Amino acid sequence: MVTAPPPRTPADAPERVRVVLAEVARSKTAGHTRTELEEQSQIGEALVRGLVRTQLALSLRLAAVVAVGLGGLPLLFAVAPAVARTRPFGIALPWLLLGVVAYPFLCAVGWAYAYLAERTERDFTALVERPEK
Amino acid sequence: MNPYALPAIVAVTLVTVGIGAYGLRLARTTSDFLVASRMVSPHWNAAAIGGEYLSAASFLGVAGLVLKEGVDMLWYPVGFAAGYLALLLFVAAPLRRSGAFTLPDFCEVRLGSRPLRKLATVFVLFIGWFYLVPQLQGAGLTLQTVTGGPYALGAVLVGVVVTANVALGGMRAITFVQAFQYWLKLTALAVPVFFLVVAWQHDGRPALAPGTTAFSQPTTVELRNDAVLTFTTGTTVDVRGELDGEPTTAAVDLGPGRHTVAAGGTLRFPAGAPVPEVSGVASESGLAWLLPAGANGHGLFATYSLILATFLGTMGLPHVLVRFYTNRDGAAARRTTLVVVALVGAFYLLPTLYGVLGRVYVPQLLMTGQTDAVVLLLPGAALGSGLVGQLLGALVAAGAFAAFLSTSSGLLTSVAGVLSTDVLGRGSVRDFRWAAIVAGLVPLGLALRVSGLDVSQVVGLAFAVAASSFCPLLILGIWWRGLTAAGAAAGIVVGGGASVGAVLFTVILGPGDRGWAGALLAQPAAWTVPLAFAVMVVVSLATRRRVPASVGTTMLRLHAPDALGL
Incomplete structure (x- = not known):
């Protein structure tokens, strides 16, 4: 995955920009990659396939974290009943994990996903909007 | 009988209708009416989604199941919350960008097939109605428990209020109502829990999981x-x-x-x-309540099946998807879903405590089998019949009513939306109003005829059907170019059909201890979900020449970052 410095988001305060005519003229040719996307050329399609693959891989990785972290519990309790009988903080471990810990865990995974997915999208946007040299 | 419960229920109902009327003045165009003109901010939207999602099953059913069967039932709330994580990981942003308002819309946008759209409509109606019936039943049970009134009254009250509100106010009204109801539901469980825990401390912290359950008072x-x-x-x-x-x-x-x-x-x-054991009323006691199901095969199978149904079923519920259209863009849909995971998770910390304290203060429910009433009866039982106990009892009853009103409003909006665009008319405001009335009357009729179903388990079965029909459609449709309309239809018919069959079998014959066969039918998701995925993939590969020509454009639209404006 390419890591680029995060570009300015619309939420940032608008900054006074000096407009130079020559730059405006150059930016007309800058939409080249965008045209590749819109016209579904081979390059455009390869770009979209790459984006979909990256995002799907991210989703599957985080789903695997949940599948192991939560989905492994019934098996763990069945295979090693002694684990289920431990009582950290005076609460039986299964109750503590399923009644309390599971929820912050889900939030943390969700937060990590939103952060990483947005980063992928920023990278992709930067790639598409990069001015042609 | 609690003198404050009925006024509290009436107040919640009036506020719901009042906010609906306020929204009505704002609803001008069809677009306003159906999707709130997409002006809903992520936090409002997330509270509205949470308010809509936390149903009778969450508010009453989870605590009842924990009271009755113990730690294994905690998978219900964990799964209900994790369902939104699955939605966030695989569906939220692309679905919003697809512009689809309902599941049938998604079929048409992605696969361009009218027959598939009709098939999806049938499943939306089945799941929506199947999910509405237990909400109305929960309303009947609540009114019966707190006021001694007849069962039918609560069901009819909620059915009529919701139908009228949806028919007159549409979605904008519903967004405000739902957001308000999330916070009401959270408050209605959180405030009494504080008093309940103090009462429990004051009573000398009676053991929560004694070897034998005993009555704490005459x-x-x-x-x-x-x-x-x-x-x-x-x-x-x-x-x-x-x-x-x-x-x-x-x-x-x-x-x-x-x-x-x-x-x-x-x-x-x-x-x-x-507390004596009562024949015909199944419940766990002692260590079986405290510890997870052992390594006996079908207990573990049932647990995993439940996990699969709840984790993957949420995305296939008709009233959940409609909400995503009210986000501004894909990124907003993602942020909204993340907030929903947090809000819903915060709520689910509470019902467990009611179920656990219920073992101490209302063990008689284990004898009568009416464990769904534990949340309603616990404040009065633990705090006595003084003013505090009565006020908290009324608060909980109001929260329960908020749960029925909001979930049935959301379900009814989406069922009526599908009915008005795909069955009855062409999606005008007038069609929508008629569709809302039809959509509301069907489950009301069903709820009055059958009153013996168990709230949470029926809802769990609706999740299983959604997970075996729409979940594969959404995941494969969003992430796999090779999906064809024929493949999607075959997967929905086989996977969805198998789970509907299992559900009807379980509901008609009732849950019983039938070993492996019983587990396979009572919790079908572990075999119907993989079956649906497999059929969808195999039939799509066999018909791969019929992959829509527009798939490249659709994929670009679903996945291109919003900032590009493609």
């Missing part, structure tokens, strides 16, 4: 059906009714062993008496 239990009671130790019980075949109205020493009591009999137990 308790009168009325048996509605003939019952065989099994006592482990001798107990003196004040009996009024037919005991072991003889009419009795006296305090009787009941020795250890089995005793029969005829329907209508009342038993008054002294404080400290152990």
